[in-house]
Amino acid sequence: MIAVACTVGLMATPAIAGPASVAPGGPTATRTASGPTASASTWSGLTAPLPTRWTSQVSPTNALPDYPRPQLARPSVAAPKWLSLNGLWQYAPTDGFTPPVFGADLDGQILVPYPAESVLSGVQKHSDYMFYRRTVTVPKNFLSGGQHLRLNFGAVNYDAAVYVNGIQVARHLGGYDSFSVDVTAALRVKGPQEILVAVHSPVDSATIPVGKQRLDPDGIFYTAASGIWQSVWLEPVAATSIASFTATPDAASSSFTFKATLNGDPTNARLAVDVYAGTKKVAAVSGAAGGTMRVTVPKPRLWSPADPFLYTFKVRLTGHGTDVIESYAGLRSVAVQLVNGKQRITLNGKATFLLSTLDQGYWPDGIYTAPTDAALKFDIQKTKDLGFNTIRKHIKVEPARWYYWADKLGIMVWQDSPALPTGRNGSLTAGDKANFRAETAQMVGQLANVTSIIGWIPFNEGWGQWSVAAASEVGAQIKAQDPSRLVNDRSGFNCCDTPGDPGTGDIIDWHQYQGPALPAPDATRASIDGEHGGLTLTVPGHTWPGAPINPYGSVPDAAALNAGYEANNAVLRDQGAPYGLSGSVYTQITDVEGEQNGFFTYDREVEKVDEARVRASNLAVINAGSKPTPPAPPGTPGLGGVDRWSFDETTGTTAADGVGGHDLTLRNGAKFGPGLAGNALVLNGVDQSAESSGTLIPTTNTNYTVSAWAKASSFGGAFQTVMSEDGAATSAFFLQYSGADKRWAFSFASIRALATTVGMPVAGQWYHLVGVRDVTRSRLSIYVDGVLAGSVGILGGGDLGTGNLQVGRGQFGGNPVDYLNGSVDDARVFDRELTAAEVAALHEAGPGATQ
Structure with missing residues (x-):
């Protein structure tokens, strides 16, 4: 099933090239295709402008080898049956008009899945148009017994046409969502199979969701991430197989509601789900695969940052062959409820202060793509170590393994929609708006099963927001699609483009640097500080090339940074709860390119703050904000005053x-x-x-x-x-x-x-x-x-x-x-x-x- 956000005329005839070979393995082994036509021994990276501790761990035989889709592993997370296509591909920039040539080598090479602009890719240069090519030998047991073969892409920025053996099998638009295609009919009977991907990545020249990518990075906008930037892999599936599986939790009723979508013929298909708490089976349900099924969990163990317990689901689809997958989810609920006279965010029915960092997901060596899975985990773990319980994933969608670590480590997530380019609000066409809506819906659908995501943010500071009412309209669209989570229609409606309170959604959200902002809740909405802080401390030797920027105020040394952060937090601790504040977002977990206001340097080598002090300060804020006091009495009556x-x-x-x-x-x-x-x-x-x-x-x-x-x-x-x-x-x-x-x-x-x-x-x-x-x-x-x-x-x-x-x-x-x-x-x-x-x-x- 291929999700297409919209169709835009970005590429004349999409271009791509031919087959690659793969080393066979056991029926459930994790396998990585051996090198493409380009020999791995000839691959060499460029000089990293700012390496990380993980840069040297990346090689053509070790490019993100971890299974990329932990919430839908077949047959299990421990032993998924798949074939990684990460590694060296042939590569060539092109002009957008030249059609692909099949069966012919390309001149260059690129390390997939690192974006072309990154040093890890071996290219370190942007091209609007590009061809990727490799060959692969499909293991025989992948096609035995009437199995089909699916080709999966985690994400390609932006317009991708996929060819197998010269046959176009997919066209996908959208830089942040995954797509998958059944390539069985395009396979040759024997020999290596050619995969060619033609990509158009316009970044600045089209009005599409790009987040903070820019071809000319400046200030708070950063380097672009073009082409294939998430994992690519093959997997064998039954003729009718599970395309997606969602477990919607409800803590109040101790239940999950299951829904699956299918690839192939759904006639007479049935779904059976066994629920496990650890190794113990605690519940089961079965029914027709086309509808929803609900199961109640006995003695429920609720997911929270303090106890991120995850239930395992073993799912069997029958009807046209048998498909078996494994998934997981946490049992939790998030809502806005009246607590002591004010609307507040609750987790599992209890008022919970969401203390968050801003996390933009940028890397000096991989740009949009973390160099390794350990690096991907690092930022989340350190956020947790610093005492935060929430991350605002800012204007970017991450690979599935990032959300897996958030679920497993126990951190709540505000998920932003990637923004349209700034400065174009007044010139957006009906097609631009429809495309943004479609890509937002695609994001919400693909991330629907992520336990850690507690809320959606479609607009930030009005970037790409064509009217004040647009925030309400898109927010309502999201709420209709996913009523189980909060919707923050617009973060920072006191700033900057198309300013104004939409008056809708679950959240009132203000930004204030250095802040924090202390907006009050109203009759129906909780309130948060959506961005504040940004104290800048430069650490020589750990900075991105070029001039630094200091948009929010600097401090001279680590002592001043610690003191400044504690003073900032004191306002949240002492004033947040009485104001009715339900959360805040501090900018930010790491430096990003010229922005040097992180707790860590951009290379993650220097922790600028005293971790113990920050953690103690943060826990005090969460404790105070999670125990809201009743509203103050109305004061002395009459007009005489006090x-x-x-x-x-x-x-x-x-x-x-x-x-x-x-x-x-x-x-x-x-x-x-x-x-x-x-x-x-x-x-x-x-x-x-x-x-x-x-x-x-x-x-x-x-x-x-x-x-x-x-x-x-x-x-x-x-x-x-x-x-x-x-x-x-x-x-x-x-x-x-x-x-x-x-x-x-x-x-x-x-x-x-x-x-x-x-x-x-x-x-x-x-x-x-x-x-x-x-x-x-x-x-x-x-x-x-x-x-x-x-x-x-x-x-x-x-x-x-x-x-x-x-x-x-x-x-x-x-x-x-x-x-x-x-x-x-x-x-x-x-x-x-x-x-x-x-x-x-x-x-x-x-x-x-x-x-």
Whole structure:
């Protein structure tokens, strides 16, 4: 069965060449075809620009020899019957117009399955069009008893035409999904069989899913991976055989639902599935092969990162011959559920914080293809060792063995769709969109049996997203295809292309570098920080050639990196759970080409962080986030506030707090003078203010409101602060006049809610200003004279309020700033967010009223 994402005119007459020979082996032996027409002894790699510890282990006789499809092995994972075609193939770039010539040698050679641009391929050069050719002698026992022969490709980028003995047997489009074809009818009666593959890999010149591949790598976009980049193999099958097998788990009912698709005649085909826990058979079910079957597992053992237990399935298909395969899956469920008043991600019914790294799956020697299976496992194992429980597989689909290791080692996976090229959202055609949908559906279908995948992400930061609604549309498509997993319709909808919240899916996802972002869940969706961090540390001698990039901030040494990461994590630990955050994604597990913000260098030789410190920090975050606290009480009722200063004194340096007892001290000659109701605090705009003797507003994780009547004697380009609270270096908030925008504002250091609907303020005029911090909705709002004048979504919690409350100045960089030249009357603090109706009532009552 061949999956074709779509048909696009990428190649005139697809081209390819002739047969290869293989060493025979036992009926269940793992076999590797001996060299193609090119002799293995003549093969030599190029100089690696940055070798890994595995580079030297790769050779023409040792190119990814492990069985490539662990979830569908016939007859078993321990003894699969297959013939690897990895190794040296003949190779030649071409022009896209020259047809293939069969039975003739090609001039060059390439080590399959490493992409042409990689040093491991022996080519290290991109070609838009290329021919691959080899011959193979099929073992006699592969074709005995009426068996058929299937030729399998893990992935070919992008358009592949496959010929066997000069007969075209397949045409496949799509660079990230596997395909398989029955080649029995094309085989010669005896002698070697010729396989020729013609490939078109346009990368930049077509609007197709390419992820981060670029012909001219730059910044956060990397080297292309063209041609065959995953394993190629032959296997004998029955006339009717199992094409795919899916076991959908449901932890709540301790059950699996099985479904198989078939190659060949399905008439009267029946399927029998035996379920094993280790070596013990614990359940069995059988039925017609065309439908679904459900089985309940006694004494269930649930899969989780802490206990990644996998059940084994022995599957027998009968009807037209017998096909036997072995598969596996873990019993687990993932959902968004209401926990302590907020929507949160749950694993097996329990709130679980998904602490993730960004993993882009790039290698300095193999580009898209890990040099060895041990290398493929390494990144996952190290992610787990560092204390993470999740990986975001970023804009790439991996070989099946990567997901096998994720399942087996126990790490949850957010799976991205490979993105369309950036910068083309406005010019995408109906065909481009349909192709993206089709390739996304193909990805979801092929990975449906992967236990570790807990959620799908079709769009990242709007790359290739043709409208805000497109995220909802594609997300709904995925959810209909796979309702058992979460769908994050768009990661980072606060950034960058086609920005906007689609309002759909299971997840609210913001990006913030360095961050982290702290979006709040809403009535139906859990929230995560989809990307943050990115602290850069360069390690000389372990870098990719060319200039490094530092998009998110650098640190001078490992000590600073450890401290910076722990500080970043402290925000997640202390604020994430109260905000309702269900997960986060740190950029990233390894450096990638010029990006040097990994925990490991690109060659995986240097671990930049203290593993024990990072692990302890990460486990603390997961523990805190997985034990969510109930929502905070709504705060003190009424409009009197928890602190209130009328400033009706006539002399002295103390302004009494008529509600909370937190008096303010006047600084540097600040005085009392005429106000709107009685007196007011009068300030000179140079160095005068009034401040408390301690922190009054616990700004971290809490809703609050500040209000005051204020007038400025003059306005200009400078900022002027009415109320603030000092932080470690910068005010936790500012109720202020923004000189940059010439508007009243309620602000954090990084963002301002501007009073855009009421125009520029007038000097000498009193205004009633109210700033509202709503943690639940992750918003700052500014009200002017009882009316909502502006609001903004806020990523994260701002600088923590650790110092005194201030009237008449702010703080920035550890220094007092933004003194008010004017007067303040009736200032109040509330330990909750006021509603619009309450703000209107507060304004209507006027200064001096005691609600």
